[in-house]
Amino acid sequence: MKGRKYSFSFVLQVVLSLSAVLAVLLPVFLAGNLWPTAARDYLERNGVKESGAKNLVSAIYLGYRAFDTLGETIVLLVAVSGTITIIAHSGISLAKGFAGAGLAKPGSKSQLIARRTELIDVVTGKLGPIVLIFGLYVMLFGHLSPGGGFQGGVVVASGIVFISLGSKTDRSTQLQKAGVLARLEAAGFLFLVFAALAGILGGHGFFGNPFAGTGASAGTYIVALNAIIGLKVGAGIGFMCVAMLGRVD
Amino acid sequence: MTVIILILLVGLSVYTLSSGDLLHGTIALSAFSLLSAILFYLLLAPDVAITEAAVGAGVSTVVFVWAIRATERKDAK
Numbered sequence: 001m002k003g004r005k006y007s008f009s010f011v012l013q014v015v016l017s018l019s020a021v022l023a024v025l026l027p028v029f030l031a032g033n034l035w036p037t038a039a040r041d042y043l044e045r046n047g048v049k050e051s052g053a054k055n056l057v058s059a060i061y062l063g064y065r066a067f068d069t070l071g072e073t074i075v076l077l078v079a080v081s082g083t084i085t086i087i088a089h090s091g092i093s094l095a096k097g098f099a100g101a102g103l104a105k106p107g108s109k110s111q112l113i114a115r116r117t118e119l120i121d122v123v124t125g126k127l128g129p130i131v132l133i134f135g136l137y138v139m140l141f142g143h144l145s146p147g148g149g150f151q152g153g154v155v156v157a158s159g160i161v162f163i164s165l166g167s168k169t170d171r172s173t174q175l176q177k178a179g180v181l182a183r184l185e186a187a188g189f190l191f192l193v194f195a196a197l198a199g200i201l202g203g204h205g206f207f208g209n210p211f212a213g214t215g216a217s218a219g220t221y222i223v224a225l226n227a228i229i230g231l232k233v234g235a236g237i238g239f240m241c242v243a244m245l246g247r248v249d
Numbered sequence: 250m251t252v253i254i255l256i257l258l259v260g261l262s263v264y265t266l267s268s269g270d271l272l273h274g275t276i277a278l279s280a281f282s283l284l285s286a287i288l289f290y291l292l293l294a295p296d297v298a299i300t301e302a303a304v305g306a307g308v309s310t311v312v313f314v315w316a317i318r319a320t321e322r323k324d325a326k
Contacts, residue, residue, distance in 0.1 A: 057296045138299060146295035146298075148296065151296065151299040154300065154303035155299070155303045157303075158307040161307070161308070161311055241308065244312065
C-alpha cells in the first residue's frame with residue numbers, strides 16, 4: 001500500500017462508512033435520555049416470575065420473543081442448505097475438504113492417517129466427548145445459568161468437529177455421519193414448529209406456554225425449547241462442518 | 250484489564266488484515282475471538298461470551314481453514 005495514491009472510490013467508501021457510523025452513533029450521544037426504560041423495568045420486576053427462567057436473557061428470547069428465535073433457526077436452515085448445495089455442486093474441488101491435499105485420492109484412509117499427528121489425536125479425540133457434555137449442559141441449563149439452546153448447540157457442533165477430526169478409524173460414532181446429522185436437523189425444526197403450535201391448542205397463542213395452568217413448573221417450556229433449538233443448531237452446524245471435512249457419502 | 254484487551258484486539262485485527270499468509274490471519278482471527286470472549290465475560294455478558302468463543306474461535310475457524318484448503322494459502326500480490 002505504501003507510496004500508492006488511493007483511488008477516488010476507496011476514499012469515497014471510507015468517507016461514506018464513517019458518516020454512516022456517525023449517523024448511527026451521534027443521536028445516542030446527543031440524546032439526553034439514553035434509552036427507554038419501561039420495558040427494562042417491567043422485565044426486571046416480572047420477567048423471572050412470568051417465564052420461570054432465572055437467566056433473564058433466556059426469559060426474553062424464549063419467553064417473550066420466541067418468534068425471533070424461530071426466524072433465527074430458519075436463517076440457519078437456509079444457510080446450511082445453501083452451503084451444502086454449493087459443496088455438492090462444486091464437484092471435487094471443494095468437496096476434497098481437509099482430507100486430500102492433491103496427493104492421494106480424497107477420503108482415502110491411509111492418507112488421512114498419514115497426515116495427522118499425535119497431538120491432534122490426543123487433543124481432539126479425548127476432548128471431544130467432554131466438549132459434547134459441556135454443550136449439553138449449556139443447552140439444558142440455559143434457564144438457570146448463562147447459555148441456552150443456540151450457545152449449547154454451537155458448542156455441541158464444536159464437539160462433533162473434534163470427534164470427527166480425532167477419530168483414527170473412519171467411524172466410531174453415528175454423530176460423524178452426515179446423513180444422521182441432516183435428519184437430526186430436519187427433525188429438530190419439525191419439533192420446533194410443533195412446540196410453537198402446541199400453545200394454540202390450549203388457547204395460549206403461537207409460542208404460548210402450553211404448560212401454563214397445568215401445575216408444571218413455569219420453566220418447563222423454556223427447557224423444552226432450549227433442548228429443541230440446541231438439537232437443531234448443533235446438528236445443522238455440525239453437518240456443515242462434517243461436510244466441509246469431506247466426509248459426505 | 251479491559252484497556253489491555255482492547256489494545257490487543259486492535260493489534261490482532263491489524264495483523265489479520267495485513268498478513269499475506271491467510272492461515273496466519275485465520276489463527277489471529279481465532280485469537281481475536283477468544284480475547285473478545287474474555288472481554289464480554291469481563292463486561293458481565295457471559296451469554297455472549299459463550300457464543301463468541303464457540304462460533305468465533307471454533308466453528309468459523311474451521312470454515313476459514315476449509316476455504317483456504319479449497320483455494321490458495323498465499324494472498325494475491
